[in-house]
Structure formats: C-alpha cells, structure tokens
Amino acid sequence: MPPGEPLFRPDWVVDNLDVIGQRLGEHVGMTATAVIVGFLISFALALLIRRRRTLTTAVIGTAGILYAIPSLALFAFLIPFTGISFVTAEIALVSYTLLILVRNILLGLDSVPAEVLEAADGMGYTARQRLWRVELPIALPIVVAGLRIATVTTVGLVSVTALIGQGGLGYLIVVVGINGFFPTATYVGALLSVALAVAADALLLGAQSRLTPWSRARSATT
Amino acid sequence: MTLIDEVAAWLSDPAHWTGPDGMLPRLLEHLELSGFCMALAIVIALPIGLWIGHTGRGAALAIRAANIGQALPTLGVIGIVWPLTANIEPYGFDLIPSVVALTALAIPPIVTNTFAGLRQVDPEAIEAGRGMGMRELQLLRLVEVPLALPSILAGLRISAVQVVATATLAAVLGAGGLGRLIIDGIAQQDDAQLFVGALLVAVLAIATELGFAALQRVAASPGLRARPARESAADA
Structure with missing residues (x-):
C-alpha cells in the first residue's frame, strides 16, 4: 500500500457514486440471472425426479459434484471453451445453485400431506391444477428457504468472477482495491456485497410471507 | 492445437x-497454507465446541455466530483484512489476510459439529460415567469425545474440504498455492496452465474429502462400528 494512503476516503465514494452504482447494478443482475436460470432448471429437474424417482441419485449426485468444485477451478475449466466471459461466469454460478434448489423443491413438494393430495384429487383437480394450486403453495416456505440460501451464496460467488473479468462489486474489491492498492474500493465493495446479501434475504422472506398469507394468519392467532 | 495437446505440451516441460513456479512447489504451498489454517482453526474451535457441548452453556450464541461466519464471503474477508495488515512485515500483505479468511471459514463447521456430536451422546452413558466416579474432564475424554468422534471428524472434514478449495483465492494477494496457476494462466492466456491448476485443486479437494472419510472409519470407536461388519471381517 502506498505510504500515507488512508484506509477510507469518503471523498472518493462521493465522487464515484456512479461507478459504484453501476457495479452494484451488475452484481444484482448477475445474481438475479444465476438464481432465476438456476431455479427454472432445478424446477424442471425436480418435476422430472418426481416422475422417475430412480433419477434422484443421478441428478442430486451430479449437482453435488458441481457444488464441490472450487469456484475458481470451475471458472478455469470453462475458460478454454467459453472464454473469459459473462457466459462462463453464469454457467458456474448457475451450477452452484442446482444442489440447494433441487433438494429444497423436492423436500417442499414431498412435505405436502397425503390427505391434502387426496382431497384435491377428490375435488376433481387435474395433475397440473393440483401442482400449481395445491402442492406449490404448500411447498412454498421450503422452496423459498432454498432460494434464500442459493441467493446469499450467489451474491458471495459473483465477487469471485472479478478474477475472470466480470464481478460486479468484486471488481471494486479485487481490481480497483487489491490490485490498485486502494483500500477504499475494497471496503465499499465488500460492505455493499454483505449488505446486498442481507437485503436479498430479507426481500425473499418478505415475498414469502406475502405469498402465503395463511401462514401469517396462523402465527398471529397462536 | 486442441486443449488436450496444449495440456500435454505444458506437462512435458520439466520446469x-x-x-x-511449477506444480510441485505450488502444491506444497497450497498444503502448507491449508494445513496451517486448519491447525489454527482446530486450536480455536475445538475447545469452544467441547465447552458448549459439555456444559450446554452459550450454545445459541455460538451457533448463531457460526451461521453468520459461514455466510461471510471469503473474498470479502480477505479484502477487509488486507488494508489493515498490509504494512506488517513480512507476511502482512500476501499471507495474513488469507490465513484470517481461511481460518474464519474453517471454524464454524468444527464448532457446530463438535457441539452437535456431544449433545447426541446418550445421557445414560454420561450418567453411567458419573456413577463410576468420573470427574468432568474424565467424562469428556473417556465417554463424550469417543462417542461424539464421528460427528467431530465430520466437522473437520467439511472444514478441510472448504479450506483446500478456498485456499485457491489466496493467490489473489500474491500468495502461492495452486490458485497461482489459475490466476497466472488467466493473465497469460495460457489455457493449459489454468486447466492443470483447476484440475489439481479439484483433485486435491476430492482427495481431502476421501482422506477424511477414511479417517472417520478408522478412528471410530470399535464399539460404534457395525457389529456384523466386524464379524464378517473376522470370518474372512
């Protein structure tokens, strides 16, 4: 670090609000893309597993292996094929969400009591109506719990993509801060990424309680 | 040239x-850093886990702290520590931030699994130990720890795999380790080097996982092992 460089320069933050905002926006965009794509893939995989239970080990096992590969190594494996790009970053980020999301979607759907399913069948619901109107609403809290873990993990991992030329707030931490010997940028990036993780978690929890008003009513009466 | 040719050519150079800057010194650096951080984490986390598991005091606080610790992004921790220690000679810039971040990463699973392991011990076994006149430390050493050992080792395994995998990031600050091969590979646009680096990290993480799984089997108290397995082994 250059001698005399203070740990924090408030004036830099004020002068560079646009740059900071842009990186924050990138970070949100990369996280949202990974979680949404990861959720769509996981949802399809979970429905597939429910149709053929024999696939459970194969799907969960593969997702488990992907999850165990260190993030920087997974990026490195992909670079020879997809280059130093947004796509490389997103493929890796999406793969890390699969294990958590598939497992929680399955857990959620399996948590629906058999009597409820029977009641729905007795009311003449088709399989599709039963899934969307009965099973998913009941599974929602467990599914959202998975989404929360996946989102918080992804917010942390997006920073690492700074090492392959992406990174959102990770760009401030690594490129501007560490490589540029400029602590202020590192602190801004690190603190904002923690704040973003906390905010995303609270947002999802809020969305869940909005989508499942009955669970709020129940906790209010008891 | 395909990637396989590039990797083969890269590997054919003894340097x-x-x-x-070769694989062997990088691998040794990686193991040294991971081993040091694990040792540090064990020294800190094991007594905490044993204490809250044995007494049941402070459990809620410790578990909550562990959960928060697990959510901290490693790169963020490295970034926050680095400016504070950068001017400490000789390791302040390249090593201390990574050691702090990796140790912080390793502590929570050890604390929570040690605690959970001790809590699972059958209260009757502890009662029996007390009845035999054991003092608290004897109880811990002779009854609780042996019975909780599988869970304690599971905690060590989770920590070790995470540390070995994440030690890759230490290269960001110019420390060595296998992450160097990946980061240099990216900087030099040398696909072979970064591919070999990634492969070594992945293999090392898997080897750590398997090694600790084997340790868990060997270290489990004979009384905890499945009886039929032991009998069939004796037959063979």
Whole structure:
C-alpha cells in the first residue's frame, strides 16, 4: 500500500457514486440471472425426479459434484471453451445453485400431506391444477428457504468472477482495491456485497410471507 | 492445437513440474497454507465446541455466530483484512489476510459439529460415567469425545474440504498455492496452465474429502462400528 494512503476516503465514494452504482447494478443482475436460470432448471429437474424417482441419485449426485468444485477451478475449466466471459461466469454460478434448489423443491413438494393430495384429487383437480394450486403453495416456505440460501451464496460467488473479468462489486474489491492498492474500493465493495446479501434475504422472506398469507394468519392467532 | 495437446505440451516441460513456479512447489504451498489454517482453526474451535457441548452453556450464541461466519464471503474477508495488515512485515500483505479468511471459514463447521456430536451422546452413558466416579474432564475424554468422534471428524472434514478449495483465492494477494496457476494462466492466456491448476485443486479437494472419510472409519470407536461388519471381517 502506498505510504500515507488512508484506509477510507469518503471523498472518493462521493465522487464515484456512479461507478459504484453501476457495479452494484451488475452484481444484482448477475445474481438475479444465476438464481432465476438456476431455479427454472432445478424446477424442471425436480418435476422430472418426481416422475422417475430412480433419477434422484443421478441428478442430486451430479449437482453435488458441481457444488464441490472450487469456484475458481470451475471458472478455469470453462475458460478454454467459453472464454473469459459473462457466459462462463453464469454457467458456474448457475451450477452452484442446482444442489440447494433441487433438494429444497423436492423436500417442499414431498412435505405436502397425503390427505391434502387426496382431497384435491377428490375435488376433481387435474395433475397440473393440483401442482400449481395445491402442492406449490404448500411447498412454498421450503422452496423459498432454498432460494434464500442459493441467493446469499450467489451474491458471495459473483465477487469471485472479478478474477475472470466480470464481478460486479468484486471488481471494486479485487481490481480497483487489491490490485490498485486502494483500500477504499475494497471496503465499499465488500460492505455493499454483505449488505446486498442481507437485503436479498430479507426481500425473499418478505415475498414469502406475502405469498402465503395463511401462514401469517396462523402465527398471529397462536 | 486442441486443449488436450496444449495440456500435454505444458506437462512435458520439466520446469512446469519442479521449477520455482511449477506444480510441485505450488502444491506444497497450497498444503502448507491449508494445513496451517486448519491447525489454527482446530486450536480455536475445538475447545469452544467441547465447552458448549459439555456444559450446554452459550450454545445459541455460538451457533448463531457460526451461521453468520459461514455466510461471510471469503473474498470479502480477505479484502477487509488486507488494508489493515498490509504494512506488517513480512507476511502482512500476501499471507495474513488469507490465513484470517481461511481460518474464519474453517471454524464454524468444527464448532457446530463438535457441539452437535456431544449433545447426541446418550445421557445414560454420561450418567453411567458419573456413577463410576468420573470427574468432568474424565467424562469428556473417556465417554463424550469417543462417542461424539464421528460427528467431530465430520466437522473437520467439511472444514478441510472448504479450506483446500478456498485456499485457491489466496493467490489473489500474491500468495502461492495452486490458485497461482489459475490466476497466472488467466493473465497469460495460457489455457493449459489454468486447466492443470483447476484440475489439481479439484483433485486435491476430492482427495481431502476421501482422506477424511477414511479417517472417520478408522478412528471410530470399535464399539460404534457395525457389529456384523466386524464379524464378517473376522470370518474372512
């Protein structure tokens, strides 16, 4: 670090609000893309597993292996094929969400009591109506719990993509801060990424309680 | 040239094996850093886990702290520590931030699994130990720890795999380790080097996982092992 460089320069933050905002926006965009794509893939995989239970080990096992590969190594494996790009970053980020999301979607759907399913069948619901109107609403809290873990993990991992030329707030931490010997940028990036993780978690929890008003009513009466 | 040819050509250069920037010194650096951080984490986390598991005091606080610790992004921790220690000679810039971040990463699973392991011990076994006149430390050493050992070792395994995998990031600050091969590979647009680096990290993480799983089997108290397995082994 250059001698005399203070740990924090408030004036830099004020002068560079646009740059900071842009990186924050990138970070949100990369996280949202990974979680949404990861959720769509996981949802399809979970429905597939429910149709053929024999696939459970194969799907969960593969997702488990992907999850165990260190993030920087997974990026490195992909670079020879997809280059130093947004796509490389997103493929890796999406793969890390699969294990958590598939497992929680399955857990959620399996948590629906058999009597409820029977009641729905007795009311003449088709399989599709039963899934969307009965099973998913009941599974929602467990599914959202998975989404929360996946989102918080992804917010942390997006920073690492700074090492392959992406990174959102990770760009401030690594490129501007560490490589540029400029602590202020590192602190801004690190603190904002923690704040973003906390905010995303609270947002999802809020969305869940909005989508499942009955669970709020129940906790209010008891 | 395909990737396989590039990797083969890269591997055929002896300097890439034992040279100062070769795989072997990088692997040793990686193991040294991971081993040091694990040792530090064990020294800190094991007594905490044993204490809250044995007494049941402070459990809620410790578990909550562990959960928060697990959510901290490693790169963020490295970034926050680095400016504070950068001017400490000789390791302040390149090593201390990574050691802090990796140790912080390793502590929570050890605390929570040690605690959970001790809590699972059958209260009757502890009662029996007390009845035999054991003092608290004897109880811990002779009854609780042996019975909780599988869970304690599971905690060590989770920590060790995470530390070995994440030690890759230490290279961001110019420390060595296998992450160096990946980061240099990216900087030099040398696909072979970064591919080999990634492969070594992945293999090392898997080897750590398997090694600790084997340790868990060997270290489990004979009384905890499945009886039929032991009998069939004796038959063979």
